[in-house]
Amino acid sequence: MSENTPMLPGFEPPARDNSEPGYVETETAKQIDKLREMGYIQDHHAGQVALAIVTARQIDRLEGKGAASGQANLSRALKEVFEMLPMPEAATGDTFEAAVRAILAEAEEETTR
Incomplete structure (x- = not known):
């Protein structure tokens, strides 16, 4: 709905x-x-x-205003800001590799017995 068109009764955003x-x-x-x-x-x-805080604030302010494309663009911008910031490496690859190494070592140990 636009600013000039009222929402249906009971469907107004809080x-x-x-x-x-x-x-x-x-x-x-x-x-x-x-x-x-x-x-x-x-x-x-x-x-x-x-930039991340300001963008997040704008996303919150658009909530319930029927500005889906604006929210999507701001969400994409927020995602890009976080992609620019340093992040911890995902531990899943290291954990998986360690598990595979342990399994292979155990299998090799069993074959050498």
Whole structure:
């Protein structure tokens, strides 16, 4: 619906208090805090961190306003900001490789007995 067309009764989005951070902004801040605590985000990432927070805030403010394409574009932008920030390496590859090595070592040990 547009700004000029009222929503059907009972389908109006809940009024949102923009003075408090929304869900996306809150979770973005948590992720940034955790990455900072782990040492991945440093002071020289301040611009990217600010961009992530501002973008998350805009996503929250568009919620329920019928701006799906705007939300999608901002979500893509937020994803790209996080892709620019240093992240921990996924441990799944290392864990998988370690498990395979252990299985192979055990199998080799059994064949040499």
